[in-house]
Amino acid sequence: MSILNKAAALYVTLFRNTPLLMIFIFMAVAMPKLGYTFKVVEGIEIGGWEVSAFFFRSCLALTLYTSAFVCEAMRSGVNAVPLGQAEAGRAVGLTFIQSMRHVVLPQALRAVIPPLTSVQVALLKNTSVAAVFGMAEAVATMRILTNRNSDETIPIFLAFAVGYIILVEVVSLTSYAIERKVRVAR
């Protein structure tokens, strides 16, 4: 247990404290220099859509970074459950797994919704970093449009800003709905 504990702590510390841009630069610029271009994934096809090495690298960077935050959100949820609950579980003879499964985690997951939502919203906006690492995502598309229609810069910018707002609102409202649904009378 203690080795896993240390490893997890190391991972979280490392990736939570590294700026996303640096992780991206490492994945997209340093890795190819070291000879890892991830070209192997190019053969994979998911429902007619081909995975590209660039997409894979961007996903990898975002995953490594965001996982650390998800991890911390989960930990805060477990910590939100009063210690008495676990003790009570053990007192009625539940094993560690059982007390986790039936007592602690159901309460922890409810507490985890708000911080996890913030992490997902941050992830959504962080995808824009991929614009300068070979992905033709929203921000890159916006730049193409502003370059092509330089007389319409402001409307284009506002349209994309509104697009992001809509996406974030969908995530937020969903999370409020879930929160209300699973609320427990305390």
Added chain:
Amino acid sequence: MRFTRTKALAVATGLALALAACGDAGDDGDDGADVDVAENAADDFDEGTRMKALAEDGKIRIGVKFDQPGIGFKGATDDAPRGFDPEIGKILAADLGIPASDIEWVETVSTNREPFLEQGEVDLVIASYSITDERRKVVGQAGPYYVTGQQLLVRSDSDIETLDDVKGTEVCSVTGSTSLDNIKAEGAKPRGFDTYSECVDQVLDGAVDAMTTDGAILLGYAAENPDELKVVVDPFSEERYGVGYSLDHPEMCEWITDTLEDAQEDGLWADAFESTLGESGVETPEPPQMDACA
């Protein structure tokens, strides 16, 4: 005034070239062509024009690119940018009586060229600035002073030889650039990066198959890595580089056009080309026909 200046030019250029080796204090360490600075230039312009104001000020701010070898490039330790665009800037400034040492070079990237002109951050933009109808709605563009076209830069061992070969390959350029748009239309997967140098590295590392942008820029990079990179494909688009100015000062158009036409005639344009883009071994082209001012 103008004629005596033109006559004196041949003599002066010879002298200047002879003296250039000595290096004078006013020269800020760049090795472009030398341009004669007009004297009492303020008297040449009508009252109330932007040119007169600049000439009386003795200062001008010009926006150029800092990351395009041959066109406009400024290394970390350089005092001033070098390239064809800065040379054109010096020719224009000299006509206002402003020496190269008094030009304030401002770095412009593709996305901030129009805002910089509209907000008066710079007086001129000479930054591989292709003339388009959309841009002419918001800023003035005089020129073209140079015409180039989009080509491809590939590794020496690449199989890409014609434009048809790029279908399905990954081609990089600067995020949001016209070149990226054009290559997408040819069936390639566009890969945008922040700067041209990152893109070249991706080609060298084998992460992408090719890089695309204006041929003039690619030649500069090929010249830096002649063993590993080559430029292929005949130009498949036409990019007409113009000088950007603010629409608040429409009188600048005539002045820019006249000055550059004079420079084309008396060989200054050719000197500017040979000392910059021409160093990669390209023939000096015929100067393009400039558009008439509206």
